[in-house]
Amino acid sequence: MQGGSLFDIVGPIMVGPSSSHTAGAVRLANLVRLIAEQPILEVEFILYNSFAQTYQGHGTDRGLVAGILGLRVNDERIRDAFSIAEQAGLTYKITPFQGANNYSPNTVVFQCVLQDGSPLSVTGHSIGGGKVYVSKINDKNVALRGDAPTLILFYKDQPGMIWQVTKILAERNINIATLTCNRNHRGEQAFMMITMDSMPDRAAVEEIRQIADIKTVRCIDRISV
Amino acid sequence: MPNFTSFKELLAYCAEHNCRVSEAALRYEEQYSGRSREEILAGMREILDQMRQTIASGIASDEKSMSGLSGGDAKRVMALLNSGSAFLGPAALKMIAYGLATLEENSRMRRIVACPTAGGSGSVPAVLIAIEEEQQVNPEETVKGLLTAGLIGEITSRRMMLSGAAAGCQAEVGVASGMAAGGLVEMREGSPEQVVNAAAISMQNLMGLVCDPVAGLVEVPCVVRNGLSGIQAAASATMALADIKSFIPLDEVVEAMAAVGKLMHPSLKETAEGGLAQTPTAKVFTQRLKGLGAS
Numbered sequence: 001m002q003g004g005s006l007f008d009i010v011g012p013i014m015v016g017p018s019s020s021h022t023a024g025a026v027r028l029a030n031l032v033r034l035i036a037e038q039p040i041l042e043v044e045f046i047l048y049n050s051f052a053q054t055y056q057g058h059g060t061d062r063g064l065v066a067g068i069l070g071l072r073v074n075d076e077r078i079r080d081a082f083s084i085a086e087q088a089g090l091t092y093k094i095t096p097f098q099g100a101n102n103y104s105p106n107t108v109v110f111q112c113v114l115q116d117g118s119p120l121s122v123t124g125h126s127i128g129g130g131k132v133y134v135s136k137i138n139d140k141n142v143a144l145r146g147d148a149p150t151l152i153l154f155y156k157d158q159p160g161m162i163w164q165v166t167k168i169l170a171e172r173n174i175n176i177a178t179l180t181c182n183r184n185h186r187g188e189q190a191f192m193m194i195t196m197d198s199m200p201d202r203a204a205v206e207e208i209r210q211i212a213d214i215k216t217v218r219c220i221d222r223i224s225v
Numbered sequence: 226m227p228n229f230t231s232f233k234e235l236l237a238y239c240a241e242h243n244c245r246v247s248e249a250a251l252r253y254e255e256q257y258s259g260r261s262r263e264e265i266l267a268g269m270r271e272i273l274d275q276m277r278q279t280i281a282s283g284i285a286s287d288e289k290s291m292s293g294l295s296g297g298d299a300k301r302v303m304a305l306l307n308s309g310s311a312f313l314g315p316a317a318l319k320m321i322a323y324g325l326a327t328l329e330e331n332s333r334m335r336r337i338v339a340c341p342t343a344g345g346s347g348s349v350p351a352v353l354i355a356i357e358e359e360q361q362v363n364p365e366e367t368v369k370g371l372l373t374a375g376l377i378g379e380i381t382s383r384r385m386m387l388s389g390a391a392a393g394c395q396a397e398v399g400v401a402s403g404m405a406a407g408g409l410v411e412m413r414e415g416s417p418e419q420v421v422n423a424a425a426i427s428m429q430n431l432m433g434l435v436c437d438p439v440a441g442l443v444e445v446p447c448v449v450r451n452g453l454s455g456i457q458a459a460a461s462a463t464m465a466l467a468d469i470k471s472f473i474p475l476d477e478v479v480e481a482m483a484a485v486g487k488l489m490h491p492s493l494k495e496t497a498e499g500g501l502a503q504t505p506t507a508k509v510f511t512q513r514l515k516g517l518g519a520s
Contacts, residue, residue: 003228006254006375007268009341009382009404010349013275016331017290017443019343020388050390050495054441057292057514059334079334105390105495128388129342197259 004147012130014073020106021051021058024126026078029067030223031134031146032110032122037218039115042091043068048107051126052096061094064108068092073130137218142193146223148177149199156213157183157190164211165192172204189215227253229380232421232475239417246420247369247411250376269368269375272338276327276350279337283326290332292514294444298452299326313456319355320455324348328448341378341387344394344436344443345401347451349374352405352458356412366412374408377424385483389436389495392486398450399431399482403475405458406465415466423465425475427458432482435493437500439507440514446501 014023033040045064047055055061059078066081069088077084085092106126114120123136134144142152155161162181169176175197183190205219227249229235238249254265284303289296302322305311311318324347331337331346340349349371357367378387378400387396403424410423431454439445471478492499501507 003253003257003383004379005258006250006372006379007258007272009378010269010272010371010375011338011340013272013336013338014343015334016337016343017334019339020390022334023339023343050441054497057440057442059291062334074336076334076336128386128391129382130339 008129008131012073014130015076015078016059018058019130020126020128021054021060022063022078023073023130024106024132025051025060025063025108026067026071026073027130027132027146027223028108028124028126028134029064029110030070030072031124031132031144031220032112032120033068033070034220034223035122035134035137035218036112036114036120040068040090040112040120041115042113044093044095044111046109046111047094047096048101048103048109050105051108052098055094055096064094065090065092140191140216142191143180144193144220146220148195148197148222150220151192151194151196151200151205151208152216152218152220153192153194153208153214154216155190155192155211156215157185157187158213161190161211161213162192165194165208168204168207169194169196169200172200174198174200174204227256229253229376230383232380232479235376235380236417236421245369245411245414246376246407246417247372250372253376253379254372266368269371270364273353273364273367273371275336275338277354279330279335280323280326280350280354282335283330284322286329286333288333290329290442290444291334292332292440292442292444294439294442294510295332295448296329298448299323299329302452316355316359317456317459319359320351320459321452323355324351324455325448325452327351328443328451332442332444332448340374341382341400341404342389342397344389344447345397345451345454348398348401348405348454348458349408351451351455352409352462353412355455356409356459362412366414370408370412373411373420374404377404377407377420381479384479385486389438391494392483393489393494394434394436394450395428395431395482396486397436398447398454399428399434402431402454402458402461403428405455406461409459409462410465413462413466415462419465419468421475422469422471423462425471425473425478426464426469427461428475428482429471429473429478430457430461432478433485435489435500436495437493437502438495438497439502440511441495441497441502445507
């Protein structure tokens with residue numbers, strides 16, 4: 001397994017009772033909020049496995065709602081997330097899924113309706129100690145951890161795409177930590193994920209969005225508390 | 226620059242550079258995060274301040290958890306502190322009370338420091354803060370203890386997932402105790418070998434500990450286990466400072482713990498389907514909680 005920060009071992013500072021079931025839930029919902037890029041009006045949380053069995057006692061439900069509202073893992077108002085949601089006009093529903101499935105022990109699927117009416121679906125996993133990852137955004141497989149500023153791109157496979165994107169980052173002196181690319185078939189949809197040491201500004205993201213044949217661009221900041 | 230894929234590598238680094246484990250930890254974090262020494266030290270002081278606050282509010286509170294299963298035990302132990310009727314000295318009593326206090330605050334949905342997890346969050350603060358108070362240790366030495374605990378947890382986490390769901394309570398309270406034991410030795414300026422030995426002694430003692438939470442809540446037996454693990458860690462640190470050596474090196478202890486985690490039956494890994502969670506009393510409580518619509 002790869003190394004991590006000591007502050008992920010002695011930390012995070014968080015509201016209890018469970019790093020995987022409470023802090024992990026808040027962090028996943030924080031990520032969904034960043035992915036959405038616009039206010040979330042409605043959200044259904046579909047809980048799987050251990051999340052579905054024990055969510056009430058662990059405050060997983062409060063954590064998820066709090067995270068969508070933008071509260072961080074160390075915020076003691078997580079206890080009051082339901083009443084804050086009511087004041088904020090957020091509609092939410094918690095659906096524990098019963099039955100066999102192939103998801104990891106603590107999985108939640110977010111089904112959101114955004115301000116412009118568009119749907120957003122995100123599949124997230126809490127993997128222990130408050131660490132999380134997102135495996136799916138809408139119908140696209142991703143591998144987002146929220147521990148570094150991350151660019152996620154879907155585009156038409158063709159020569160020169162990496163160069164065009166990384167050139168824009170290089171011009172802003174943004175250092176790339178990791179870069180992953182893959183595709184199913186030549187010339188069809190391809191995926192690129194770039195983690196960076198700093199967050200590109202809006203103009204840079206817009207410039208990337210203007211590159212021909214880029215279909216989806218998401219730029220998501222780190223969410224470590 | 227150090228990466229430390231094993232404790233053997235850590236000891237070799239400390240020997241080669243003639244440095245303490247906390248210094249190696251600081252250099253590791255500098256390299257990993259790109260943050261300056263001062264920023265990292267400030268971050269660690271902030272973590273310790275939160276630990277002290279959690280303990281202070283925890284030992285003063287009678288409030289029950291949302292489920293009603295826990296709350297108020299830390300205060301009971303603190304009441305024994307000056308009574309003369311305890312079997313243990315004040316440092317040990319504080320370790321019990323501070324471990325309990327941290328887990329009680331956790332179950333009240335108050336602020337704590339996950340260390341390495343919320344379920345194992347009591348051991349490290351209990352030991353470091355109790356000794357800092359009782360033996361008038363300079364708080365900067367406590368920071369070194371915390372850095373050391375962090376690096377022990379980090380290296381361990383390369384070999385096994387630190388969660389009850391993945392490997393049982395040994396991966397939470399067990400690893401936390403190893404971190405606490407090593408951190409305590411560092412605070413008393415023990416050698417790197419003694420730091421690593423303390424963690425090895427502590428972790429082999431808690432190997433095999435199952436995760437069997439009543440009703441799936443982080444309360445029974447988590448609260449009392451965190452109350453006891455600090456004493457166990459301090460005893461391991463004492464043994465290491467007396468130059469008792471772990472026959473099995475820490476790297477192999479961790480490998481064995483990871484293997485035991487894999488062998489452990491799923492009913493004993495945070496599913497509440499085995500152990501204390503399936504006792505008659507636990508079952509009655511669980512049914513009642515469900516009837517109330519929980520939380």
